[in-house]
Amino acid sequence: MSRKQVKGEYIETDTGNKVARKAVLVGTQHIMLGGKTVIQADAMIRGDLARTTQPPSTSGAAPGSNTAVAIGRYCFLSKGCCLRPPGRIYKGSFTYLPLRLGDHVFVGEGTVVQAATIGSHVHIGQNVVIGEFAIIKDYVRVLDGAVVAPNMVIPSFSIVAGQPARVVGEVPEGGHEAFELRELYKTVGNNPQPLPV
């Protein structure tokens, strides 16, 4: 996987992804990265938990089509977080279903995400648990320590906190730009840049 021979903390791909060497990616053939995504050390992505509905004969024929975790651009997966596709009984048998992240999604340290869909411009704090099949829309801020109930839907421009999480506030009009992760992306990697003023 490491094409570059220069030893750095991160492996930087052609599409701009920065993946820490200490990140734990399981089942990489089922993980899709949109580009310019940062995956820090000890972050875990469970790509091995892919959909199991198809009979084993056909799944071998088309590898890669069965995406378990899809991540958009400019996402930031902090240290020790875990992305885990949700699973349930579907048509009589247990199967995992894909987990999708939009663009500019920040996942805090030690957070476990088992959502079905996370929109774009979402900030998830530290030590958060996103329950199975939760749906988080765009421009949502999940505060530290929140536990989002399984199957919960969080509408756009919400601030949620608590256990179980509830909507505690609204993202103000002037707060949209704070979700941008372009600048944060530049601050990590093998050649980190300081945050501009």
Add this chain to the structure above:
Amino acid sequence: MASFTPYTYIQCPCYDSTVRGWTADDASPTISHELSEDDDDHAFDPRAPRSTFSLYPLEYLLYCDVCHQIRCPRCVSEELVTIYCPNCLFEVGSSSLKTEGNRCFQCPICIGPLAVQAFESPPESALLSSDNASTPIPSGPWVLTCSYCHWNSSEIGIKFDKPQGIFAQLQKLRYGEDQSKHIVSGDTSPAKPDSIPDTNKARFAALKSFYGSQTQKNKPTIMREADSINEGFRLINLDESSAISQLRRDGWDGTVTSAQTKTQVEEGARFADQLWPIPYLLRTKRSKRCPVCRHIISKPEPKVSNTRWRIRLAANNNAIPSISIKPLNPPPGSGSGLLKPRRPAQFLLTFKNPLFDDVKVTLATPATTPGRFASRVTVLCPEFHIDANPDNDMYLDDVLKDGERERQRQRGDEGIHQAEAGKIWERGRNWVSIVVEVVPASLRIEPSPSLPSKGDPELDLGPLREDEDILEIPMFVRLEWESEPSHDQVGATTSKDKDAREKRELAYWCAIGIGRISQD
């Protein structure tokens, strides 16, 4: 010690206008006039009880580009654009708001979302034999289940015949003639006369109609009070034996918490089996208008799924420079991060200009912070220019930034940087850093002789109050810039030459939280 993050809160001018509005109505206009004149000299006190309601983080403020003034969430007027359910994101028309019930419900125990499920779990055989392709079609009865705390509505004896129209079925179960709920919940108290359903709403309606008919009656008859159940009158049931026996049986777990009762639609639930699923409160998208000129200053797209805005005049993008605070010389291995009393400390304030025009900034602070513990404040450079915000083109941005960094590096080579009065610390493309020096006050309660007390006879010697140890600087910021004239009056602008620039100015108070002062 709790960690401290520096902050900047900005005061909305609406605070001022309410005060003025009151003094105008006052009986003694001369005094109020003197007061308002006096106001100009008077420094703003961020600790005053009223200030709490006018200080906002920058992101929460809007900017009316017609009045050229800051507007806060408290002074704008809001209008509903869309009403929708936060769970299913289904838009609810304003006409069907009351006729159609909610589609989604929250768990009465933990407020998690409830889902409709078949009451009988799928047959075990389907799970065991995977070759059994025919999936069992779930059939009723149906219950609402919470996947967070695993509560389900059969615990309060509610089962549904069909998975659709839950609201109507619940309504029928609760208020209709259907008494099955009472039987299942083990309510053994003597049957109440049920000519009127025993709900607050129904009783209030009965009372209202009764008293309405009383007042409309002609004079001869004497008005009487409601005294029967049909009129909405209810004798309180003083026989608590059933409640006591239920308490004995179910214990603490069978009772409700105050948070649970508060979220209930009907008041008065005391036991967990009296808690009903909570219909989700609907959410709205709202547009905002300037309270003075009635122009719309914020308007979202009406569709629920669309996160764009038609108009969004946020103050941080349209007028006010953001202020970020950091210590100039962070002490090595700073353990506590507290400010030492009577030890000067220097802080960097960085102003970032969001406008596409150069801005002249003038700052003013009182020499000492207001309150019992007066810290000394010196702004080393109270007047400076910030260059315009370049077009936010991403690629251009990246190219130019490298050049900027080059320049910075060159400047860094010039030698050791010293904080000098009247000079800015550092300058970027659309930002300027200046140095502020503070001498934190001692938090000792005894009146210090070094600070001249203004002959105050009643010195407050009470103990340290909450957050009184925070060093908060009131700062008056005045912005001046020239921009293209606003094109409100089309006729006026066409006649004049197009190069005419319009002078703008904006002035406001803000409160800058620098840090906590150590207590020794």
